[in-house]
Amino acid sequence: MKIEHIAIWSKDIERLKAFYERYFSARSNDKYMNEKKGFSSYFLSFDSGARLEIMAMPTVPGSKDDPYQQFTGLIHLAMSVGSEAEVDRLTAKLSEDGYEVLDGPRRTGDGYYESVVFDPDRNRIEITV
Template sequence: MQLAYTCLWVRDLSRMSSFYQSNFQASASERRCELWGAVESTCLLFENGASLKLLQARADQALPAQGSFAVGAGRAADVDRLTEQLAAKGCTILAEPRLSVDGYYESVVTDPEGNPVIITI
């Protein structure tokens, strides 16, 4: 069995889709309505075949709990470079690039809505 996709609830679907496309080289599917119009979504596809589904609830609905996910950058130098680029664009760095306790070289930044994004090799 393999993971099919990861979902992330967002407040601004267009802004978040643009952020992930421009910073993580993802391509986006067309927006669509789900759950009888209560949710809009788009699916971001990454070069390696992984996908991230962004979901936006109607304005009158509460946003579900925050989530996080990891993006593989390739090498340690790529983790460093991407972390620096995102910091220069105003993203908050929650954890500078380092070797994590589970043995991954990674950093943690926030996307525009404050969701943690782990950048790893």
């Protein structure tokens, strides 16, 4: 058994799609649109076979959670980039490009080497080896 995909609501799926394509080499399908519901989405595929669905619909409200606080439910996506050097390089590139780095790069108490950044919608992305 495997997780087939994870989905994220967004107010701007074009911006989110561009972020994952640029920094994490995602490949997108053609945009799906349901005009009747005002729903649109993309499926983003990664080399590992993992997929991320990014969706928009005007009637979905914004989150009331504070993105700087932890809360119950899904809290981050972990993206493996293959090496500590790549964690460092990508974290620095995201910071240079104006994305907020919340933590790291650092070695965690349980041995992971990681950083945590916000994507354009302030979803937490853990960049790890």
